[in-house]
Amino acid sequence: MGGDEGLVVRKIRHGTVIDHIPAGRALRVLRLLGATLGGGRRIAIVINAESRKLGRKDIVKIEGLEPRVEDLDRIALVAPTATVNIVRDYRVVVKRKVEPPAEVRGILRCANPTCITRKPGEPVTPRFRLVSRDPLEYQCVYCGSILGEREIVEQLGGPAPL
Ligand SMILES: [Zn+2]
Incomplete structure (x- = not known):
């Protein structure tokens, strides 16, 4: 686990951390989620973070958002390697890999x-x-x-x- 990964995952209270996004696609993932973001949400984006699995990866952290199943499906289409962590009270309560829908x-x-x-x-x-x-x-x-x-x-x- 690199330092920047710890930084991004730990600080969120409620919300979603989307990790292992192929490098350079973080903004596409955000754009796909755009319809559900609403105004005023705090969002952190890390581009080109180091990743043992992918070499380089992007990370998106969105405060106060828990994606719906259809949002996860869409994330898989632009970021098939992504993992989604749902955080409540600073704890990861759900950690799952996105699945490209059949x-x-x-x-x-x-x-x-x-x-x-x-x-x-x-x-x-x-x-x-x-x-x-x-x-x-x-x-x-x-x-x-x-x-x-x-x-x-x-x-x-x-x-x-x-
Ligand atoms: Zn056709």
Whole structure:
């Protein structure tokens, strides 16, 4: 455990520490959680912290937020290696690895422009099945197109924020 990891994990009273985020993706994770952050929350971000597992990693600490299951699923899509620590009264009460969901509905967009899910006015919700965890790959249920990790990260996190 490096010094900066201790610093980030210990100081929070209630909230969430998202650790082992691939280096450079902390702001994408935050952006994905943006809808639930609300105003005035205190947030700490460590970018390029040292990690024995990953070499370099990012850490996000959000005071007063406990993510919902659907938020965790989305974090897994941009940060499949992330671990989520829920903290109450300075103690980690939940520690879990995020899991890329077996199926994703509606969040991702198929890369194939002729896919039925991209027809204008077509009410078909995009659906993808997990076909690989490392590297992360999802397959469109309708046309079979593969979405790679890089495309997924770009779709869900927007353009590189830094
Ligand atoms: Zn498709």
